[in-house]
Amino acid sequence: MIDTRAHANGPATLPRGHRWVVVDVETSGLRPNAHRVLSVAALVLREDGSVEREFSTLVNADCDPGPVHIHNLTRERLAGAPRFTDIAGELADILDGGTLVAHNASFDYGFLDAEFRRSGRSIPADQRLCTLALSRRLELDVPNFKLATLAQHWQVQQLQAHDAYDDARVLSEVFVRSATLAENLQLPLPVVNCRGRKSVYPDSVQRVPCQWKNPGRLTEAGLVQGMKVVISGATTTPRLTLAGRMTEAGLDVLDSASRQTSVVVCNDLDIQTAKVRKAMAEGTPIITEQQLEALLERVAPGEPKVATVIDIVPQQETPVTTATPAPEPPNWALQGKKPKLWSGRRVLLLGGTHLEAVLMRSRIAQLGARPSLNFTAAVTDALLLDGADADKRLSRVHDRQLPVLTPDDVNAAIETGVVPPHMRTESRLTAPVLSHGEVIDLPAKTTQWSVNIAWKAEAVGNEFDVDIVAFLLDSNERVDTDDDFVFYNNPTYDDGAVELTMDGSSEQSVRIDLASIPDECERIALAAAIDGDRTFGDLGAVSISIDSEAGTAATAVLDAGTTERTMVLTEIYRRSGKWRLRAVGQGYDDDLAALAVRYGVNVEDND
Structure with missing residues (x-):
């Protein structure tokens, strides 16, 4: 197995062709369309990994701050902070032309994208890189991929978890070390395009998560917050406008009918759309748009899905601590998962035809080892098939002095239950x-x-x-x-x-x-x-x-x-x-x- 830290302690050189911007946000919840950014930090990195420019601020979103016990951002702390519209220009200038780097990048990008849209702008970052995906691609020897765990692995001191600036600082060092290791392994970085995702189906009503439980089907008592409503066929009011009004009233507007649908809105039952046919089969009430308009005048309160979060004001400053030790991985032996002969090993296959590779991977898995698709930090051995000499990764196998196996070694292990003497003896206790x-x-x-x-x-x-x-x-x-x-x-x-x-x-x-x-x-x-x-x-x-x-x-x-x-x-x-x-x-x-x-x-x- 490769000593990852040994190959990441030298001079750092980030891949060229990108303007790397490390970002972290703290939010009032988990859904960008319903919750808000409360704090944001952005660090622009030079090619050597040092910080060229930094930006950090609290954000007053004038909302329930949500999980205060996690981020310590109370209404009092946020009261004097600027609005997102006040910082949008400067933050856009930092992100412009950059590749956004974040841990669970779709989360941070989604929240920033929503905030920029609320302020009448578009987020100027077209590409992003997720350090969670990068760490998985490297197959680091860690029990999980939390930021605190990665900080401990890379020996980066974490001063204040869930503080946007400190998380961005820690993440920048984790990213630099991870990118250096990826370069050393010649693994491409998982950079993805934020825009231009294909769309197969036509535009439809965007689902907005509803905070009330579904009370069931529509009755003579009228609409109740949380009811699931589906629109089918042509409407007098534009469909998206009508859906928006129902969402604001606390209804859960969906595109498809199901057994849980409370009511279907359709002006012409003769059309017999699939949604109407589904509603008829399930006995779901069907009303017209005019009936809906009358019912929307009075919508009864619903039952919240979760209890309201209460602000907890900390009595003292959060003490400075180092990263919390990562939890121990599960002990599979205690759960009846007896380790197999080659358990804990990652074997990289080089060469061979498709069918030969399929057979060898099957046998490797039968022995309890995990076939590796890439040359990663976790690879312990290399299996050479015919044509392996033409694989560019073979030179890296020799450079790392990894044990080299042959099909005869695999077959002998299957038939006689032996471990080849030249195979490394150390292995991790891993999942089946x-x-x-x-x-x-x-x-x-x-x-x-x-x-x-x-x-x-x-x-x-x-x-x-x-x-x-x-x-x-x-x-x-x-x-x-x-x-x-x-x-x-x-x-x-x-x-x-x-x-x-x-x-x-x-x-x-x-x-x-x-x-x-x-x-x-x-x-x-x-x-x-x-x-x-x-x-x-x-x-x-x-x-x-x-x-x-x-x-x-x-x-x-x-x-x-x-x-x-x-x-x-x-x-x-x-x-x-x-x-x-x-x-x-x-x-x-x-x-x-x-x-x-x-x-x-x-x-x-x-x-």
Whole structure:
């Protein structure tokens, strides 16, 4: 395994062609369209990693500051701070032409984008880099990828967690060290374009998270905040305007009808749209726009989803502390996960045909090792197949003095249960590596997971356009509504119960809060689709890991694809009161639209 810090302690030289701007924000909540930025810091870095220009300020958003116990930003502290409109010009000047660097970059970018739009501007950053995605790509030897954990790994002193300026300072040092290691490994950085994301479906009503529980279907008593409302067909008032009025009244406006829909608004039932047919089948009330207008005059208060956050004013200044020690990784031996012969090793394959590589990866996984798709910090050994001499990474294998394996070593280990004498003896106790069809139970006490999916870092750019999607399925393995299809045009389901993040050029993540998944959802299927004519045979292996703050529960490498353009990678499903994870790897030759239809998504319904 590579000593990551040893190769990052020399002179730093950040990759050219970018104006790197490290950013951190503290916010009143988690949703950019409902919550506000309370503090922002931005550091412009020189090529050697030093700070060329810095900006930091509190922001008075005149709102409930939310989790004060985390960021210590009370109404009193924010009262004299400038509004975002007052700082927008200076912050735009700092970000202009820069590549925004942040930890969980889609979060920071999303909040800044929303604030700039409120002030009548556009955020001037066209590219961003997520240090979370970068750390995963490097496969650092850490139990999780929290900023505090990475700071401890890189020996960066953290003075005040959740302070925007100190977090940006710590992150800048983490980024410089990580970028230096990536350069040393010749791994491309996961820079993504913030704009120009493709759109398959026509413009629709944008889902605004509702803060009230769904009280059920419309009755003679009238509308209640939290009711789920769907518009179908033509309306006298522009649809987006009508949706905005309902949202302001506290209603939950969606694009698709389901069993949970409270009422459908339709002026002409003769059209028989898919939404109307669904409502009729489910017995959902259907009203006209005129009836809706009358009901909107009085909307009864709803039941909040969460309790109101109370400001807690700290009695004294937060003491200066160093980073909190990272939690210990799970001990899989105590959970019945007996380590296999090669557990804890990461083996990089070089050379070979597609079929030879598929066979060897399968055997490596059978031995308990994890096949590595890239030359990362975690690689412990290299397996050389025919043609490996032509792989540019071979010289780096020799430079690192990594043990070199042959197919005979793998076959002997399978047949006789031996470890080659030239293989490194040290290995980490790691999560199990699942083969096709293998299943594990997820720990019951952990409900928040991140399913991280990656492929070879060199397979990026215009050659491959890979999309990760999720389907929330009922007992019939069908979606109940099109909103149960999470993809690039619908990246968030139900206030973040399932959320897609795309902060890597060869990796994407699906975050899942199992405690917030509705009871009618029996299964969550995660899949990948390649746009265009390329196939999974061209792309190669796909790596999956399911992580929580406590560590990684399981990993899998799926690479049996040949002509397939879509592939179901993994499923998380209920069984006997538990959530389980299965490695699937089922491929199909058709495209994403066909896969969505197979799960019951109404792709062509534009009503």
